[in-house]
Amino acid sequence: MIPYTETAQRPDWEQLPESLRTAIAERLGGEVASARVARSGFTQGFAAVLTTVAGFRAFVKAARLDLTVAEWYAQEARITEALPVGVPVPRVRWATESAGYFVICLDAVDGAHMPELPWRAPDLTAALDAYARTAALLTPMPAALAEFAPDPFSIVMRGTLDRWAAVLSGAAELPDPRLEPHLAELARLERRLLDYGDAMPGVMHCDLRADNVILDTAGAAWICDWNHLCRGPAWLDLVSLLISAVPDHDVDTLFTTHPAVAGAPDDALDATLAGLAGYYLTQGMRPEIPNSPYVRTHQRHCGRLAIEWLARRQKWRW
Secondary structure, X not given: OOOHHHOOOOOOHHHOOHHHHHHHHHHHOOOEEEEEEOOOOOOOOEEEEEEEOXXXXXXXXXXXXXXXXXXXXXXXXXXXXXXXXXOOOOOEEEXXXXXXXXXXXXXXXXXXXXXXXXXXXXXXXXXXXXXXXXHHHOOOOOHHHXXXXXXXXXXXXXXXXXXXXXXXXXXXXXXXXXXXXXXXXXXXXXXXXXXXXXXXXXXXXXXXXXXXXXXOOOOOEEEOOOOOOEEOOHHHHHHHHHHHHOOOOOHHHHHHOOHHHOOOOOOHHHHHHHHHHHHHHHHOOOOOOOOOOOHHXXXXXXXXXXXXXXXXXXXXOO
16 A cells, blocks of 8 residues: 655755754744644655744745756646646746745645545545546636646657557557556557647646545645646546546546546546556656656556546456
C-alpha cells in the first residue's frame, strides 16, 4: 500500500533559511507560531499551513529558484489567479521571489486533508462534484487562460500519451509481455485520444489525482496544484481521478454518468485508459528518484489499475 499522505520529502519550516522565514512572516503579518507540513505529493518543495501568533492561517509553498519545482509554483500562481470564479481552488493571496526562493501563499482551507484511500463514497462524490463544476467553467476555454495553453493537445502530449506507439516501433520497452498481443489496439486507442484531445474546446487540470484533491471540514472538495493546465478533454481528468477508485467502486458508471462526459465519443474511456496506462507503465520502468522515493511505485500502481480496467472492458484474456 502506497502511503499517499507521506510520499513527499519536504523541508520543515525550521529548515528554511532564516532570511526566507523572516520575509514570509512579514508578509503574513506576524511571527509564525506553527507549521503543519503537507507530506503528500511527489515534489521536494516546502508546503505547509502556517499559523501566526495572531491566529492568521495560510498555505505557503516555497522552492529554491534553481529547482524545477520553483517554476511549477510560479506557473501555479499565474494559472490559479486566472481561473474563473467558481472553480473550487484555494486562491492566491500573494506570490514573490525572496532569499533565492519562489514563494506562493494561498488561502488555507479549513480542516484541509487528503481523501482517504480506499475512497470513501462521500469523499469520492465530493471530488466528482467539484470536478463537474470545474469542467463546466473551463469549457470552452476562458480567454484568461489562453496564454497558459497555447499548443494543441497532441503536441503537449507527445512523448507522454503515445507510449504504445513507441513500444510498437521498438523505441520503448514493453512493460508487460501479456500486452504484446494487444499492442496494435493499444496504439490505435491512444492515437484516438490524441485526435479527440485536439478537437476539444476546453482546458483541463492535466494532473488530477487523489493527492491533488483536499477536503474541508464540511466535506466539500477542492482541486489543487494547477501547474500543468493544458488544452484537452475534461474526461481525461475524470479518468485520471477515477483510476484510484477502480478496486472499490463502479468506475464505469461513475464515468458514464459524470457531466464532463457529455458528448464524448463512445470509445473515449477506452482511449483514455490506453493512453494513461501506457504513460504510467512505461514511466514506472524508469530509474527510481531518490528525493521522490514513491513516484515510480505510484506510476506502476496506477498503470496496473488502468490496464486492468481497460482489459476488463475489452474482455482480454490474460
